[in-house]
Amino acid sequence: EVQLLESGGGLVHPGGSLRLSCAASGFIFSSFAMSWVRQAPGKGLEWVSTFTGGAGDTHYADSVKGRFTISRDTSKNTLYLQMNSLRAEDTAVYYCAKISAWYEGAFDYWGQGTLVTVSS
Amino acid sequence: EIVLTQSPGTLSLSPGERATLSCRASQSVNSRYLGWYQQRPGQAPRLLLSGTSNRATGVPDRFSGSGSGTDFTLTISRLEPEDFAVYYCQQYGSSPYTFGQGTRLEIK
Numbered sequence: 001e002v003q004l005l006e007s008g009g010g011l012v013h014p015g016g017s018l019r020l021s022c023a024a025s026g027f028i029f030s031s032f033a034m035s036w037v038r039q040a041p042g043k044g045l046e047w048v049s050t051f052t053g054g055a056g057d058t059h060y061a062d063s064v065k066g067r068f069t070i071s072r073d074t075s076k077n078t079l080y081l082q083m084n085s086l087r088a089e090d091t092a093v094y095y096c097a098k099i100s101a102w103y104e105g106a107f108d109y110w111g112q113g114t115l116v117t118v119s120s
Numbered sequence: 121e122i123v124l125t126q127s128p129g130t131l132s133l134s135p136g137e138r139a140t141l142s143c144r145a146s147q148s149v150n151s152r153y154l155g156w157y158q159q160r161p162g163q164a165p166r167l168l169l170s171g172t173s174n175r176a177t178g179v180p181d182r183f184s185g186s187g188s189g190t191d192f193t194l195t196i197s198r199l200e201p202e203d204f205a206v207y208y209c210q211q212y213g214s215s216p217y218t219f220g221q222g223t224r225l226e227i228k
Contacts, residue, residue, distance in 0.1 A: 044206075045159075107210070111164065
């Protein structure tokens, strides 16, 4: 059974940093692309970043490029999102999602999300 | 960037009725890379359909998808109480992997 468990959310001041983690199990972690998707309170879904399978290309939304870094540790089956220079508009529930292929595919499994609040 | 526009924003129907949700893309999307997701209140999104029309594991056959190019449709043949939720389309063939703004399906 595929399981994704996010952690690391919380309250942070504008300009601060936070690192989210997503512990994965139930599949061959290194063989699939993984993504982060966020949802601001009362709003829709916004794709944030993807780490592909294999060698691991990375992709970012323009809204986070240069501030966020996606990475993974295959020895720990864990996906990370390092978030720097946080802004109020980054406030959202952040979901980790498994992609159905090694590069591009549907987001076939999702975690329950972790809330990030950026506020002074 | 491919912009996805969903319509209507809100759809009010009764259980047992048929629902038709639309997703229009600002440029052509390869039908292999168009998906639909359901999100119930307080829950994470759930994949319903991938590749325009392929149901994910465990998705009932009352959910179906069609379309090509810039116009895609999610159809729910007979609404059950658990189907009232928000639905999102997504294209995942061209980064950024954009979502539509969602259609809220509510009980009339």
